[in-house]
Amino acid sequence: MPEKPSESNGKVHRKVGLVYDETMCKHDTPDGEAHPERPDRIRVIWEKLQLAGVTQRCVVLGGTKAEDAHLQLVHTKDHVNLVKSSTNKKDYQSDRVASLVNSIYLNGSTSEAAYLAAGSVVEVAEKVAKGELDSGFAIVRPPGHHAEADEAMGFCFFNNVAVAASYLLDERPDLGVKKILVVDWDVHHGNGTQKMFWEDPRVLVFSVHRHEDGGFYPGGDDGSYNMVGEGPGEGFNINVPWEQGRCGDADYLAAWDHILIPVAKEFNPDIILLSAGFDAAIGDPLGGCRVTPYGYSVMLKKLMEFAQGKIVMALEGGYNLDSIAKSSLACVQVLLEDNPIQGSSEAIPFMSTWRVIQAVRKRLCAYWPSLADELPSKLTNQKTPTPIVLTSNSNSEAKDNAHELLDQMSKLNIENHQGDTKVSRSWRSDLSKVDVWYASFGSNMWKPRFLCYIQGGQVEGMTKPCVGSMDKSPPKGITWGTYPNRLFFGRESTNVWGKGGVAFTNPLTNPNDQTHMCLYRITLEQFNDVLFQENGLNVDFASPIFGLTALQLVEKNGSTPLEAALAPWYGNVVCLGREGDVPILTMTCTLSVIEKFASGEVPLSPPAKAYANTLIRGLVEGGIFSEEEAEAYIDNAASKPLYINGASRF
Ligand code: Q9C
Ligand code: ZN
Numbered sequence: 001m002p003e004k005p006s007e008s009n010g011k012v013h014r015k016v017g018l019v020y021d022e023t024m025c026k027h028d029t030p031d032g033e034a035h036p037e038r039p040d041r042i043r044v045i046w047e048k049l050q051l052a053g054v055t056q057r058c059v060v061l062g063g064t065k066a067e068d069a070h071l072q073l074v075h076t077k078d079h080v081n082l083v084k085s086s087t088n089k090k091d092y093q094s095d096r097v098a099s100l101v102n103s104i105y106l107n108g109s110t111s112e113a114a115y116l117a118a119g120s121v122v123e124v125a126e127k128v129a130k131g132e133l134d135s136g137f138a139i140v141r142p143p144g145h146h147a148e149a150d151e152a153m154g155f156c157f158f159n160n161v162a163v164a165a166s167y168l169l170d171e172r173p174d175l176g177v178k179k180i181l182v183v184d185w186d187v188h189h190g191n192g193t194q195k196m197f198w199e200d201p202r203v204l205v206f207s208v209h210r211h212e213d214g215g216f217y218p219g220g221d222d223g224s225y226n227m228v229g230e231g232p233g234e235g236f237n238i239n240v241p242w243e244q245g246r247c248g249d250a251d252y253l254a255a256w257d258h259i260l261i262p263v264a265k266e267f268n269p270d271i272i273l274l275s276a277g278f279d280a281a282i283g284d285p286l287g288g289c290r291v292t293p294y295g296y297s298v299m300l301k302k303l304m305e306f307a308q309g310k311i312v313m314a315l316e317g318g319y320n321l322d323s324i325a326k327s328s329l330a331c332v333q334v335l336l337e338d339n340p341i342q343g344s345s346e347a348i349p350f351m352s353t354w355r356v357i358q359a360v361r362k363r364l365c366a367y368w369p370s371l372a373d374e375l376p377s378k379l380t381n382q383k384t385p386t387p388i389v390l391t392s393n394s395n396s397e398a399k400d401n402a403h404e405l406l407d408q409m410s411k412l413n414i415e416n417h418q419g420d421t422k423v424s425r426s427w428r429s430d431l432s433k434v435d436v437w438y439a440s441f442g443s444n445m446w447k448p449r450f451l452c453y454i455q456g457g458q459v460e461g462m463t464k465p466c467v468g469s470m471d472k473s474p475p476k477g478i479t480w481g482t483y484p485n486r487l488f489f490g491r492e493s494t495n496v497w498g499k500g501g502v503a504f505t506n507p508l509t510n511p512n513d514q515t516h517m518c519l520y521r522i523t524l525e526q527f528n529d530v531l532f533q534e535n536g537l538n539v540d541f542a543s544p545i546f547g548l549t550a551l552q553l554v555e556k557n558g559s560t561p562l563e564a565a566l567a568p569w570y571g572n573v574v575c576l577g578r579e580g581d582v583p584i585l586t587m588t589c590t591l592s593v594i595e596k597f598a599s600g601e602v603p604l605s606p607p608a609k610a611y612a613n614t615l616i617r618g619l620v621e622g623g624i625f626s627e628e629e630a631e632a633y634i635d636n637a638a639s640k641p642l643y644i645n646g647a648s649r650f
Helices: 039-053 077-088 093-102 110-130 161-169 191-196 249-267 293-303 320-333 350-365 396-411 421-431 447-455 526-535 548-557 591-599 609-621 627-639
Strands: 016-019 060-061 134-139 180-184 203-208 235-241 271-276 311-315 434-439 476-481 488-490 502-506 515-524 559-561 572-579 582-588
Touching: 016 110, 016 191, 016 271, 039 311, 039 320, 060 110, 077 110, 110 161, 110 271, 110 311, 134 320, 161 180, 161 271, 161 311, 180 249, 191 203, 203 249, 203 488, 203 591, 235 249, 235 350, 249 293, 249 350, 249 572, 271 293, 293 311, 293 320, 293 548, 311 320, 350 447, 421 526, 434 476, 434 526, 447 526, 447 609, 488 627, 502 582, 502 591, 515 582, 548 559, 548 572, 548 582
Parallel strands: 016 060, 016 134, 134 311, 180 203, 180 271, 203 235, 271 311, 434 582
Antiparallel strands: 434 515, 476 515, 488 502, 559 572, 572 582
């Protein structure tokens, strides 16, 4: 009989088990060489949980070694013996070649750690199945999901989760577990687990992973959505193979809502084993995806609806220490049924995400009728913006067009800036009804910095606070886009950042250039307040600097210079395209100023450290680049000479 949940202060709380055993830190590279699957991974998770005060609220268990008989439920005898005997080896370095090919390394403690990892997952699974625990998290290493019956690979030796699943089904019929859902959200395909239950309808294996048509580790066709299982297991293997990196909360939650959750309802598992790798997390050096701790918490919360919340989490990958610690904490808080952590899923899934989800549903709907309906096009047609190339690539033509445009513009009195009171009373309310995507390529790529322009305030690196917008509502959406524009840095100092250049972009497109931009969906009213602040103006202006007429013009013509006296810095609003009927706007200097930069009349200047760091932070937290890549991107933009469309005109 399952125990009742324990109760204190009248509040019922769930019994959550945690396994942590320092012995598993002893598995390390034989030569002390750096490796992403390093001992500190589990240490930082444990420290984070302790610091947050959650370990006292959980049932803490030390590690347990797996029994050979249990390992042999999924592994060959030879494989088990090989791992076991590795303890007695003398020279682990001589295995280098073999280990490089298969992405494993060994030392004298590998065998012990591998036995502990598998045994600990078995232990938690058994206690959860018995009802001694409601759920649990085995913080183990080495990981398991790549390990196959007769092969160690991908930093894995024993398939910890598969051993636990087979143990429950084959060794403990008394516990009544007949159907197991394995959810594998590690960024890599769980090839080992897939193979072990390929023909087994008792175990529904679901893996969501970066696949890139077999180009991403472990590679090949195994992770394709066509791999649905065979024989009695047909339909009981589900792969969601991302076509690209950079997938985040929106993509994962779309897979949850439109594949995993409906299938889980039909399958109705008795227990869930979660291959919880955190290498799809934002900032992970191997994964290149961008799931936030909040995203993980929502995915887990959605699984808590099944099997009376009997969930066994087992750590798999995850190589950014900070990300895995935060993500783990967010998950344990869900298991404890703490108040949900803050966050929002404001981004839109990639187009490729909908393509994958639709393909998976189609391939599997014969087995899972809830996948049969076509997804509403309203959903799948939400697109991440794709750039519209504004001007021709031919140098002279582009320049001429731009000049013509400038001439045209300067003849038009676009807005009344003289404080016409009739205009001033209504402009805010009029413009608050229109949405735009503001595309930022400078420090505003870092969300907390951008929010200073909306909510007011000051973040690291800024020398003075911002007043914020009149309308302080947060952006309605955030997404990223890459545009064929040239990022560069100019001028010598600013009020807000002190010494050093600030970012501009050359709006004349060139397919060889790439500017990565973070897009915020805000109102046209807020966009004006951003423009005011970017140009050092007060936000209590009687008229907009960029109103409805200007918006129409910029959508038609590509760019619109603002009144020079009002907009000395970012005097040019550029339309990069549209997403649905919402225009994507950025702001940069005017073309005549760009010419001055290109000629050297106005100096180019690398960004100050604090400013550059803010851009790098934005790019890294946005999941666009690793820190090294972001640094290289900024360095490159700051050090290259500025040409106008590929050729120096001077
Ligand atoms: N070009 C886990 O996350 N990468 N394993 C090898 C070879 C191996 C990841 C790259 C990644 C293994 C558990
Ligand atoms: Zn992984």
